[in-house]
Amino acid sequence: MRKLLVAVAAAALALSACSSEGGGGTDGNVTITFWDNNGGPAREPIYKELISRFESANPNIKVEYVGIPSASVQQKYDTAIAGGETPDVGGVTTSYLAHLVGQEALAPLDDRINSGPLKDKLLPSLVETVRQTAPDGKLYIVPSSANMDIIWYRTDWFKDAGLEAPKTWDEFITTAEKLTDTGANKYGYTIRGGAGSVFQLITEAYAYSGVDNFFKDGKSTLNDPANAELVDKVADLYKKATPEADVNNSFTQMIAQFTGGSVAMMHHNLGSYSDVTKALGDKVAAMPLPVGPSGKRTVVPNPTDGFAVFKNSENQDAAWKFAEFLTSAESNSYWNEKVGQIPANTDVRSAAWIDTAAHVKMALGVLEDPATILVPAPVYLPQYSSITKTESEPQYQKVLLGELTGQQFLDDMAKKLTEAEKEWEERK
Amino acid sequence: MTETLGKTGTLVREVAGTTHAPPPPGRRRRRAVAEEPGKPWMIRVPLFLYLLFTLIPFYWMLVFAVRPSGSTQLVPWPISFEHFDTVWNDIGFGIFFYNSVVMGLGVLVFVTILSVMGGYALARFKFRGQRVFLLAMLCSQFIPGAMMLIPLFVIFKGIGLLNSITGLVIAEVAFQLPLSLILMSGFIRNISVELEEAAMVDGCSRLRAFFAVVLPQLKPALVAVGSFAFIGAWNQFLFALMFATRQDKFTLPVGLSYTLGEFNTDFGALAAGGVVAAVPVVLVFAVVQRFLVQGLSAGAVKG
Numbered sequence: 001m002r003k004l005l006v007a008v009a010a011a012a013l014a015l016s017a018c019s020s021e022g023g024g025g026t027d028g029n030v031t032i033t034f035w036d037n038n039g040g041p042a043r044e045p046i047y048k049e050l051i052s053r054f055e056s057a058n059p060n061i062k063v064e065y066v067g068i069p070s071a072s073v074q075q076k077y078d079t080a081i082a083g084g085e086t087p088d089v090g091g092v093t094t095s096y097l098a099h100l101v102g103q104e105a106l107a108p109l110d111d112r113i114n115s116g117p118l119k120d121k122l123l124p125s126l127v128e129t130v131r132q133t134a135p136d137g138k139l140y141i142v143p144s145s146a147n148m149d150i151i152w153y154r155t156d157w158f159k160d161a162g163l164e165a166p167k168t169w170d171e172f173i174t175t176a177e178k179l180t181d182t183g184a185n186k187y188g189y190t191i192r193g194g195a196g197s198v199f200q201l202i203t204e205a206y207a208y209s210g211v212d213n214f215f216k217d218g219k220s221t222l223n224d225p226a227n228a229e230l231v232d233k234v235a236d237l238y239k240k241a242t243p244e245a246d247v248n249n250s251f252t253q254m255i256a257q258f259t260g261g262s263v264a265m266m267h268h269n270l271g272s273y274s275d276v277t278k279a280l281g282d283k284v285a286a287m288p289l290p291v292g293p294s295g296k297r298t299v300v301p302n303p304t305d306g307f308a309v310f311k312n313s314e315n316q317d318a319a320w321k322f323a324e325f326l327t328s329a330e331s332n333s334y335w336n337e338k339v340g341q342i343p344a345n346t347d348v349r350s351a352a353w354i355d356t357a358a359h360v361k362m363a364l365g366v367l368e369d370p371a372t373i374l375v376p377a378p379v380y381l382p383q384y385s386s387i388t389k390t391e392s393e394p395q396y397q398k399v400l401l402g403e404l405t406g407q408q409f410l411d412d413m414a415k416k417l418t419e420a421e422k423e424w425e426e427r428k
Numbered sequence: 429m430t431e432t433l434g435k436t437g438t439l440v441r442e443v444a445g446t447t448h449a450p451p452p453p454g455r456r457r458r459r460a461v462a463e464e465p466g467k468p469w470m471i472r473v474p475l476f477l478y479l480l481f482t483l484i485p486f487y488w489m490l491v492f493a494v495r496p497s498g499s500t501q502l503v504p505w506p507i508s509f510e511h512f513d514t515v516w517n518d519i520g521f522g523i524f525f526y527n528s529v530v531m532g533l534g535v536l537v538f539v540t541i542l543s544v545m546g547g548y549a550l551a552r553f554k555f556r557g558q559r560v561f562l563l564a565m566l567c568s569q570f571i572p573g574a575m576m577l578i579p580l581f582v583i584f585k586g587i588g589l590l591n592s593i594t595g596l597v598i599a600e601v602a603f604q605l606p607l608s609l610i611l612m613s614g615f616i617r618n619i620s621v622e623l624e625e626a627a628m629v630d631g632c633s634r635l636r637a638f639f640a641v642v643l644p645q646l647k648p649a650l651v652a653v654g655s656f657a658f659i660g661a662w663n664q665f666l667f668a669l670m671f672a673t674r675q676d677k678f679t680l681p682v683g684l685s686y687t688l689g690e691f692n693t694d695f696g697a698l699a700a701g702g703v704v705a706a707v708p709v710v711l712v713f714a715v716v717q718r719f720l721v722q723g724l725s726a727g728a729v730k731g
Binding site: 033065071072080 | 673675686690694
């Protein structure tokens with residue numbers, strides 16, 4: 001009987017030892033978990049391929065892939081942090097990076113980057129964006145790719161009308177008007193008036209005004225008169241050179257109008273590449289946002305995508321190895337070619353596909369141009385998204401409908417941003 | 429969405445029934461008389477419009493699901509199953525579907541059994557603190573699931589129930605039980621005690637009296653509570669998303685949101701996934717709706 005008990009206890013022990021997943025085994029084999037922050041059928045196969053390449057190069061590390069639906073990823077991370085069940089490596093973008101750093105969930109990566117092959121191989125503008133997002137200026141994600149706001153336009157319409165891609169906002173506006181033929185249901189431009197509208201509007205405003213910082217002496221520059229000028233100019237286009245339904249347009253409707261063939265120009269970002277080319281083939285091309293009267297090119301960068309190593313991970317070394325592998329020249333090239341975004345690894349600049357992907361080349365050119373001024377939006381402010389989305393989007397619709405001037409609209413938003421910035425500075 | 433379909437279905441049946449059958453006694457008759465001058469089309473046309481209104485989104489979903497990507501036909505022909513192949517095999521809806529079925533059935537079984545047991549106790553026995561208990565049950569309905577998320581997560585992590593369908597079933601049963609319990613006790617209260625007492629006079633134990641007399645009369649209630657439990661579990665999204673950190677434990681709603689990327693959405697796959705998720709619910713309602721109308725009206729009129 002006693003022997004039986006001992007045997008049972010031993011078996012139970014052995015079982016529980018086996019079932020402790022993820023930890024480092026005695027044989028040196030480890031399993032790490034990787035969360036894809038924009039999981040889905042479009043990206044999963046790309047990661048699966050990279051993971052199998054990684055596993056064959058590192059036979060003692062297994063990577064478990066988990067795709068998280070992008071709409072819930074922030075909540076998922078928050079729950080995991082609160083419950084102490086974070087992954088080893090995770091995809092993180094700068095839009096919620098500050099939030100994760102604030103909960104002390106991530107391990108800083110400066111030393112690891114600087115002591116490895118990635119040193120000086122990452123696009124400086126992206127590294128800078130990442131640094132500015134964390135309150136202590138450390139690198140908590142290794143940037144992998146960037147997105148940029150651009151204008152997609154119909155090359156065939158431009159050719160038929162004998163027009164060139166506009167370089168300045170004034171040219172842009174006259175072009176949009178020239179390409180409009182309301183009788184034929186053809187419009188020069190489409191305004192995003194619904195969900196996500198204000199973020200796009202802000203990038204347009206700064207591109208126009210050339211204002212080079214979001215805050216001056218702690219005060220938001222958003223209500224700069226030049227910014228307001230642009231808002232009014234866009235609002236003037238509404239219904240004149242754009243469909244009337246635009247006031248409620250979110251990304252989906254906007255892209256449906258554009259790919260459906262009733263609109264000549266659409267402001268979005270590189271992310272819609274596969275959608276627009278699938279529908280329009282070579283009849284579509286990208287141009288940077290036009291510049292304003294100042295002649296300066298200011299760019300409000302999109303959230304930068306990257307990989308973070310979580311502090312709670314028991315296998316931080318293996319986790320870093322994987323993150324480093326994903327951002328190595330070869331993987332980074334493979335990944336960005338598939339998704340059509342700007343690679344963070346500067347060695348990818350010479351990859352053959354960059355020359356054929358005109359939109360990426362164009363965007364990369366803008367980001368690498370020393371004359372380009374980056375104006376990062378203060379996404380580190382906890383209130384940033386509620387100020388620019390929930391509180392401001394309905395107000396912007398009023399501007400489009402002519403019930404509010406651009407200046408009044410921006411004054412209100414700037415005031416809230418200034419207050420949020422003040423609070424942030426005091427807490428820092 | 430799926431519930432509306434069920435409701436519409438039952439609504440149409442019910443009205444069609446009342447126009448042909450003699451009006452029921454009581455207040456309803458008086459109202460029916462007052463409305464008598466109307467012609468059948470005055471009911472049917474608006475109802476038909478309403479039916480169209482609810483069915484058109486479903487039609488769109490079907491169209492998107494069965495036509496090849498890139499096609500813009502309104503009546504898809506030839507029918508293509510490529511999207512179903514994508515969601516079932518590539519995205520893994522096969523596993524998600526299995527997980528959802530297991531979870532739905534688990535919740536159904538436990539909610540039904542526990543609510544019958546608890547409901548019987550609430551309806552037939554008097555005990556100290558009964559009102560407080562009922563009140564607490566009702567109040568628990570005010571707590572949003574999101575608030576319980578982190579505590580539950582921590583507890584489940586501690587006892588090893590993350591990444592398991594068992595954990596999801598426990599959480600969902602806990603959330604559904606209060607309302608089902610209250611509903612069920614209402615049903616049981618409507619079954620006359622005299623029948624039970626008569627059975628007991630004839631020599632039945634209370635347990636046997638319950639099985640012989642009460643349970644057969646509870647059929648509509650069991651169907652109503654059970655099907656809502658199943659559908660509630662079927663649609664549960666938040667817990668399923670948060671408690672599963674392995675893809676093979678995702679359920680259908682999580683799988684559906686998984687097809688919505690930040691930059692690109694495969695509408696064909698999304699629609700096909702939607703069809704996969706909707707079919708069982710539609711089937712459940714098609715089978716149980718007869719009982720459901722009985723069950724709901726029994727609770728409503730006599731209660």
